[in-house]
Amino acid sequence: MKHPVLENRDRLIVWGVVWLVLAAGQALSFYYAYGQFVNISIADVVLSLLLYSVLALSLWYPFNYFNSGEKKLFSRILNLIATGAITIVIWLLLTRLIVTQVLSGQNNYREYWDATLSYRIGSGIFIYVLTILSYFLFASLTNLSEKKSREAKLESLVRETELKMLRSQINPHFLFNSLNSISSLTVTDPEKARTMVIKLSDFMRYALSRKDEQPVSLQSELENLRLYLEIEKVRFGERLATEENIDPSCLEVRIPVMLLQPLYENAVKHGVYESIEKVKICTEAKLKDGYLEIDICNNFDPEGASVTGTGTGLLNVSRRLELTYGNKASISTEKKDNVFTVKLYIPAENPKMS
Numbered sequence: 001m002k003h004p005v006l007e008n009r010d011r012l013i014v015w016g017v018v019w020l021v022l023a024a025g026q027a028l029s030f031y032y033a034y035g036q037f038v039n040i041s042i043a044d045v046v047l048s049l050l051l052y053s054v055l056a057l058s059l060w061y062p063f064n065y066f067n068s069g070e071k072k073l074f075s076r077i078l079n080l081i082a083t084g085a086i087t088i089v090i091w092l093l094l095t096r097l098i099v100t101q102v103l104s105g106q107n108n109y110r111e112y113w114d115a116t117l118s119y120r121i122g123s124g125i126f127i128y129v130l131t132i133l134s135y136f137l138f139a140s141l142t143n144l145s146e147k148k149s150r151e152a153k154l155e156s157l158v159r160e161t162e163l164k165m166l167r168s169q170i171n172p173h174f175l176f177n178s179l180n181s182i183s184s185l186t187v188t189d190p191e192k193a194r195t196m197v198i199k200l201s202d203f204m205r206y207a208l209s210r211k212d213e214q215p216v217s218l219q220s221e222l223e224n225l226r227l228y229l230e231i232e233k234v235r236f237g238e239r240l241a242t243e244e245n246i247d248p249s250c251l252e253v254r255i256p257v258m259l260l261q262p263l264y265e266n267a268v269k270h271g272v273y274e275s276i277e278k279v280k281i282c283t284e285a286k287l288k289d290g291y292l293e294i295d296i297c298n299n300f301d302p303e304g305a306s307v308t309g310t311g312t313g314l315l316n317v318s319r320r321l322e323l324t325y326g327n328k329a330s331i332s333t334e335k336k337d338n339v340f341t342v343k344l345y346i347p348a349e350n351p352k353m354s
Contacts (some may be wrong), residue, residue, distance in 0.1 A: 004138035215254035262313030275301035
């Protein structure tokens with residue numbers, strides 16, 4: 001673990017300010033307690049605390065060593081006490097040696113030293129305890145930050161994995177049915193079979209080439225969905241019709257790739273499959289109050305044979321909206337007058353993809 005003070009300029013500045021405050025406080029204390037030594041107390045305090053500040057910075061390394069690993073609490077405490085005792089002894093010896101040399105002209109320095117020794121020891125212990133507590137705080141904050149960083153990376157990984165899984169849930173029946181239709185058309189209408197193969201190829205290329213959940217424009221999504229519906233029209237003929245009412249201002253709004261695909265699959269499955277009458281799938285998109293509003297509706301036969309569904313398509317879209325936009329996007333459904341409508345409200349801004 002890096003040094004929490006030396007590796008951070010702001011902390012280093014605060015560190016220096018704290019030691020200046022300590023020096024001022026100790027100088028005042030010496031002045032009131034030992035006024036007769038006022039000539040040498042200021043120089044002594046500045047030099048001694050400057051020395052202690054350097055020693056305090058170096059204390060991080062033994063502290064980090066003792067505080068890491070699986071050492072027992074009692075062992076850590078003993079090690080820190082021993083480190084404190086050694087640090088204070090070194091500080092006193094170096095202070096006596098250096099300050100004596102600097103203040104060599106002051107004959108009463110020995111008397112001053114003897115008078116202030118007990119105070120020095122007490123203040124040294126107090127400052128050592130504050131230093132160790134500060135390092136405990138720094139270590140806790142660093143560990144918390146690293147934990148949050150790991151959790152954020154894990155959450156991002158889980159989110160990305162789930163998004164990719166949801167995207168991969170394109171109805172396999174569509175592919176199987178399309179291939180069966182192509183197989184039949186190769187006998188009855190080879191040219192139409194060739195056209196269908198090309199459209200299916202373009203559709204699958206779009207579905208498989210978009211990586212990492214990159215957002216795409218609504219225009220790009222609609223173009224691919226038209227391919228899908230044209231393929232389905234080959235299967236169902238005149239029973240399937242489409243209609244679009246798209247505001248041109250919506251076309252450049254970016255949405256998650258393949259987001260709308262399950263909704264059109266549902267429209268085909270629960271509309272065309274269940275009805276012997278003509279089914280029209282209508283798409284409407286417009287901008288409203290900073291949101292992209294998309295309506296997808298289809299008529300259905302209430303008397304038709306029901307095709308049991310699992311609700312996977314709607315859940316898929318709802319979950320992808322939640323993962324991408326949080327609570328800013330929504331999806332709702334409505335059945336009225338034999339028309340089933342899905343409404344999406346999506347922020348008209350770039351989604352936050354992984």
